[in-house]
Amino acid sequence: MSPSPAPPRTSAVGRKIAIAAAAIGVIYGYDIGNIAGALLFIGDEMDLSTAELSSITTVLVAGNIVGALVAGKLAGAIGRQKSMVLVAIGYAVFAAASGLVSDVVSLDIVRFFLGVTIGLSLVVAPVFVAESAPAAIRGALVVCYQVATVTGILLGYLVDWSLAGSGNWRLMLAMSALPSVLVLLLLIRLPDTARWYLMKGRREEARATLALTDPTVDVDRELAEIDADIASQRGGVIREMFRKPYSTATAFVLILGFLVQITGINAITYYSPMIFQDMGFTGYGALLGLPSVVQLAALIATIGAVFAVDRMGRRPILLGGIGAMVASCVLMMIVFASGSLSEDGSLWGFLGILIFTAAFNFGFGSLVWVYASESFPARLRAQGASLMLSADLVANMIVAQFFLPVMDGIGGTGTFGIFLALSAFAFVFVFRLAPETKGRPLESIRHYWENGAQWTKKEPHGHA
Incomplete structure (x- = not known):
């Protein structure tokens, strides 16, 4: 028996990987947050209709889908690190270009x-971090990516606020180009993952990187476990994910990924x-x-999740966050149904939006990255994350696309009633299946799905 390792810690290289991924998260958050004020x-300035305004946010998400679909193959073919380099280059180029356009078509x-x-x-970023972190702190490091994303969204709003007097939406959109160049300089010096x-x-x-x-890891033992995990798989292609024993895992992450967004968080992020x-x-x-x-x-809620995810576990955090979302939807329905909105705004409505957003980021927002990176074995991990996202x-x-028209059509009570029903369904789904x-260890989680979505009695919880 090998001796017990020292308490997990992150090396200098591991810290650089976490910093690089966090920086990408900040830039991502900024780029989705700044549009709310820029709109x-x-x-x-461009005399746009409601539909044209919606297209500016919708077309970004359409691009997200294309990127997520090709990310798994790209990360498998050229590596996690080179894919991250391409991401940094793309952020720099297209953020800068956003500030130079003169019409809505070019902006789209x-x-x-x-x-x-x-x-x-x-x-790619959550997979890059998950494959580079010790199991005991892997969840916290992956959740740190969500902390970085929320930080970026906050910075986007603050920059919009500071530039509101001038109305300089071009600068609002282009400012993330500079940090993208800086993170590129860090990424090009990092190794890929051992896996x-x-x-x-x-x-x-792989040995040197590990x-x-x-x-603190026993390198030979870790390499042997990763080898065994890879060797036990056949194909590593996307159709394998829809066959036994991983079809259940695939259904779980697809539904979970859909529920994360359909419950309404980005209606608030884009249009608050x-x-x-x-x-x-x-x-x-x-x-x-x-x-x-x-x-x-x-x-603040996301930082709380960082400290809790590897202590409390995934399920209590996820269920607590979704439960608070349900409660906030009820509050928003009461606010709109009671007609308590006034010229000075509704304090209760503001509180409902705050609770909903904080609860989402404590639960769904933090844990989606963890489940995306943990639910599949090595050869399917990037493609599994790609499907989920x-x-x-x-x-x-x-x-x-549809939040603003639905709000106009059925009002706030009906709209948040829809979000209430979806959040309640999400709570039941997570309670029964997550x-x-x-x-x-990442290599042991596949046994959960191979065993009919149940842990075996002897399944290890970590390295001995």
């Missing part, structure tokens, strides 16, 4: 390709200034300041 000025085209870049990052090197037969590089990223305007709030201080407060609460993004596109993967 207030783009519409006036640029934002589509920015969306493709975002779709790649949504899949990817082994999948390509580059054993010595020793660098996890100095307009929602607050409907509540009676006026002035850029309120329309952009209040969403900033909401995102600050979301950031594709389902997530299809729901996102539906919400982006596995608890806290502290389990």
Whole structure:
């Protein structure tokens, strides 16, 4: 028996990987958050209809879907690290281009390709971190990506708020180009993951990388476990995911990914200034300041999830977050149904939006990245994450396109009633089907699905 390893810690290389992934998360968050304020000025300058305004957000999500669909094959073919380099280049180029366009068609085209870049990052960054982290802290490091994303959204609102006086939406959209170049300089110096090197037969590089990223690990034992996991798989192609024993895992992540977005979070992220305007709030201080407060609460909730995910486990966090979303939807329905909206806005409506957003980021927002990176064995992991995020993004596109027309058509009570029903269904779905993967090595999680979505009695919880 090998001696017990020292308490898990992250090496210098591991820290650089986490920093690089976090930076990508900040840039991603900024690029989806800044459009909320920019829309207030783009519409006036270009004299756009509601449908044209919706297209600016919808086309980004359409690009996300394309990027997520190709990300799995790309990450498997050229590696996780090179895929991250392409992501950084894409962010820099298309963010800068967003500030140079002169008409809505050109803006939609640029934002589509920015969306493709975002779709790649949504899949590759969490996998890159998950495959480079010790099992005992893997969940926290992956959730840190969501912390970075929420931080980016908050920064997007704050920048919009600071530039509201000038109405300079071009600068709002282009500012993320500079940090993209900086993170590119960090990424090009990093190794790929040990798992990817082994999948390509580059054993010595895998050994060296594993020793660098996890100095406490028994390298020979870890390599043997990864080898066994890879060898036990056949094909590594997407059709394998729809066959036994992984068809159940595939159904789980597809439905979970869809529920994450269809429950309504990006209706608030994209359109919260307009929602607050409907509540009676006026002035850029309120329309952009209040969403900033909401995102600050979301950031605090996500940081809380970082500290709790590897202590409490995945299920309690996920169920607690979804339960609070259900409660906030009830509150929003009461606010709209009671007609309590006034010229000064509704304090209860603001509270409902804040609770909903914070609860989402504590539960769904944090854990989707964990499940996306944990639910499949090495050869299927990137493609599994790609499928999950594709389902997530299809729901996102539906919400982006139809939220404003639905609000206009049936009002706030009916709209949040729909979100209430969807959130309640999500709670039941997670309660019945979500596995608890806290502290389990990635290579052992596949046995859960091979055993009919049940843990075997002797399944290890970590390295001995």
